[in-house]
Amino acid sequence: MNALSxxxxxxxxxxxxxxxxxxxxxAFIPMIALFGIARPVFLTPMNFLMLLRQVVVxxxxxxxxxxxxxxxxxxxxxxxALDFGAISSVAIMNSGAGFLVGLVxxxxxxxxxxxFNGMMIAGLGIFPFLATLMTxxxxxxxxxxxxxxxxxxxxxKDIPSFSFLGNGYISFMPFPVLFLVFVVFVFFVIAYKxxxxxxxxxxxxNIRAAWLAGIPAKQYVLLTYxxxxxxxxxxxxxxxSRIGLATPLQGGSYLYDVLxxxxxxxxxxxxxxxxxxxxxxxxxxxxxxxNGMTLMAISPYMQLxxxxxxxxxxxxxxxxxxxxxxxxx
Amino acid sequence: MKSRIEVLGxxxxxxxxxxxxxxxxxLGLSLLLFSILAPNFLSFANMMNILRQVSFVAVLSIGLCxxxxxNDFDLSVAAIMGLSGAICSVMLKLxxxxxxxxxxxxxxxxFLGLINAFFTVSIGIISILSTLALSYMCSGIELTLLKGxxxxxxxxxxxxxxDGNILGVPTPVMLVxxxxxxxxxxxxxxxxxxxxxxxxxxxxxxxxxxINVKLxxxxxxxxxxxxASIASFLFIARIGGSTPHGGELSLMDAxxxxxVGQSVSRQRVYNVTGTLIGAIxxxxxxxxxxxxxxxxxHMYLIKGVVIIVIVAISTRYKRGVI
Numbered sequence: 001m002n003a004l005s006x007x008x009x010x011x012x013x014x015x016x017x018x019x020x021x022x023x024x025x026x027a028f029i030p031m032i033a034l035f036g037i038a039r040p041v042f043l044t045p046m047n048f049l050m051l052l053r054q055v056v057v058x059x060x061x062x063x064x065x066x067x068x069x070x071x072x073x074x075x076x077x078x079x080x081a082l083d084f085g086a087i088s089s090v091a092i093m094n095s096g097a098g099f100l101v102g103l104v105x106x107x108x109x110x111x112x113x114x115x116f117n118g119m120m121i122a123g124l125g126i127f128p129f130l131a132t133l134m135t136x137x138x139x140x141x142x143x144x145x146x147x148x149x150x151x152x153x154x155x156x157k158d159i160p161s162f163s164f165l166g167n168g169y170i171s172f173m174p175f176p177v178l179f180l181v182f183v184v185f186v187f188f189v190i191a192y193k194x195x196x197x198x199x200x201x202x203x204x205x206n207i208r209a210a211w212l213a214g215i216p217a218k219q220y221v222l223l224t225y226x227x228x229x230x231x232x233x234x235x236x237x238x239x240x241s242r243i244g245l246a247t248p249l250q251g252g253s254y255l256y257d258v259l260x261x262x263x264x265x266x267x268x269x270x271x272x273x274x275x276x277x278x279x280x281x282x283x284x285x286x287x288x289x290x291n292g293m294t295l296m297a298i299s300p301y302m303q304l305x306x307x308x309x310x311x312x313x314x315x316x317x318x319x320x321x322x323x324x325x326x327x328x329x
Numbered sequence: 330m331k332s333r334i335e336v337l338g339x340x341x342x343x344x345x346x347x348x349x350x351x352x353x354x355x356l357g358l359s360l361l362l363f364s365i366l367a368p369n370f371l372s373f374a375n376m377m378n379i380l381r382q383v384s385f386v387a388v389l390s391i392g393l394c395x396x397x398x399x400n401d402f403d404l405s406v407a408a409i410m411g412l413s414g415a416i417c418s419v420m421l422k423l424x425x426x427x428x429x430x431x432x433x434x435x436x437x438x439x440f441l442g443l444i445n446a447f448f449t450v451s452i453g454i455i456s457i458l459s460t461l462a463l464s465y466m467c468s469g470i471e472l473t474l475l476k477g478x479x480x481x482x483x484x485x486x487x488x489x490x491x492d493g494n495i496l497g498v499p500t501p502v503m504l505v506x507x508x509x510x511x512x513x514x515x516x517x518x519x520x521x522x523x524x525x526x527x528x529x530x531x532x533x534x535x536x537x538x539x540i541n542v543k544l545x546x547x548x549x550x551x552x553x554x555x556x557a558s559i560a561s562f563l564f565i566a567r568i569g570g571s572t573p574h575g576g577e578l579s580l581m582d583a584x585x586x587x588x589v590g591q592s593v594s595r596q597r598v599y600n601v602t603g604t605l606i607g608a609i610x611x612x613x614x615x616x617x618x619x620x621x622x623x624x625x626x627h628m629y630l631i632k633g634v635v636i637i638v639i640v641a642i643s644t645r646y647k648r649g650v651i
Contacts, residue, residue, distance in 0.1 A: 315452075
């Protein structure tokens with residue numbers, strides 16, 4: 001090995017690409033150190049478990065969004081699907097049904113949001129940003145109509161299996177965390193081991209080519225939106241089971257975190273595409289930011305600002321990374 | 330070769346014609362509906378009222394139109410409007426001179442437009458995402474400044490902006506007309522305006538033909554930010570101060586105005602004249618349904634459905650399906 005090849009090798013190690021690929025992961029270290037020094041309680045195992053419990057909802061939502069982004073779209077109405085799932089499941093259980101019926105009903109109502117999105121996007125050909133933005137507005141109106149001025153819907157019955165979903169423990173592990181692991185596994189299988197997963201990658205890369213290759217592209221795009229909304233409804237049900245009531249418009253604030261998590265996840269894949277594990281890591285990143293800032297007693301208004309800045313930087317990072325491997329952002 | 334209409338047949342031609350006229354028909358129908366159902370709707374006082382109400386939305390959407398002509402999106406205009414209004418009100422509360430408050434708000438609008446442009450044009454983030462993130466930041470700062478409550482803005486000039494008349498025309502309407510004429514001149518009568526339409530038509534082609542695409546996209550974002558600041562003065566004059574998330578509904582109105590503007594042009598491109606018509610249309614919808622006693626939150630539903638229908642028709646029209 002001569003001197004030149006050593007230098008090349010060293011250059012590659014610190015090459016921009018490596019930096020861009022792992023830069024966001026490395027950003028964890030100073031952040032955790034900062035929060036740990038400012039608030040020692042941040043580093044305790046108890047807080048860590050709590051943090052994991054806090055990110056469950058966000059992670060599940062990011063998984064749904066990941067599927068849509070892989071399929072070449074975007075869904076700004078994730079929070080509204082969460083609201084639909086949460087409110088309808090509580091309403092169904094309040095009307096006397098059991099846990100299972102409430103769960104399925106909530107998922108179905110959440111799925112309706114996805115069907116609406118998918119029909120606008122795949123059927124009418126409206127571009128996804130605008131269509132899902134309109135879904136946000138329309139669902140605000142519908143929730144207002146249902147809840148008579150945004151009153152919370154409180155779960156009036158005691159359903160042990162339902163509250164176990166959000167509050168239970170299996171030895172020391174919170175049940176929702178185990179549930180998240182299960183959901184991640186399911187999404188891993190869906191995205192990488194099924195025909196559906198392959199097809200939506202094709203649709204996301206070039207929908208016309210996918211259609212010419214014999215994939216029913218529009219139907220698959222519609223399915224990605226339905227899957228995303230059902231997933232977000234599931235996240236809403238998990239959240240509801242933890243706090244025992246569903247508040248209209250509670251999901252809207254998740255949108256930015258979900259976008260941030262998914263686009264952060266793109267940086268760790270070699271092709272800079274949305275991927276399952278990246279999104280989960282991104283969600284944990286946002287969980288750490290929220291948890292740490294709350295521990296440092298930063299006002300929620302400033303948290304909005306800090307999150308906005310970090311999402312902007314993450315998006316810039318993702319775009320720069322894509323540019324470097326020669327793809328259009 | 331047969332023309333498309335010949336191939337599709339005569340029935341299709343009628344359908345094409347009717348769908349092409351969807352927006353004027355909708356405008357006419359809503360005017361008819363409101364004038365029948367709400368007796369006060371057609372009165373002169375109410376018409377003036379609509380024009381005053383719509384003034385800030387008009388300025389906001391004309392600014393947004395400049396960005397949309399470039400085929401970019403700016404979801405942050407409403408948040409910029411809220412933030413620069415908040416800056417102005419808070420400075421007035423701290424006994425700053427009115428002039429400096431207005432100047433600082435305008436600078437804030439320009440600066441936020443620059444941030445949008447930097448992340449969208451130079452870094453290359455999709456414009457919808459970067460402006461969405463910026464709107465998040467803006468509402469964070471806005472809430473911090475307002476401390477989550479209502480801050481009044483009392484100054485002579487705002488009362489003049491709300492109630493005054495210039496040459497018999499209400500001040501806000503006059504302001505809108507002036508801004509509209511300036512933008513119209515810039516977009517339709519200068520080469521830079523033509524360049525912007527070229528960028529919107531095909532950005533790659535515009536770059537190749539030597540147009541300074543980056544500069545023009547920067548300019549358009551800055552113009553949108555500045556327009557949002559000017560709209561914020563009309564807004565705080567109208568409601569007498571700043572309220573947290575006060576500008577939220579106007580984002581939808583601004584987009585509605587632009588899509589209406591797109592649908593009334595024959596080539597289905599965004600244009601300021603159409604956008605002004607669209608802003609008035611949005612104002613008529615708001616005013617009419619308010620007179621009928623419809624709650625503000627149901628306005629979301631109504632306007633959302635109108636936007637979806639208009640965009641769906643425009644999309645199909647562009648593809649030549651209808």
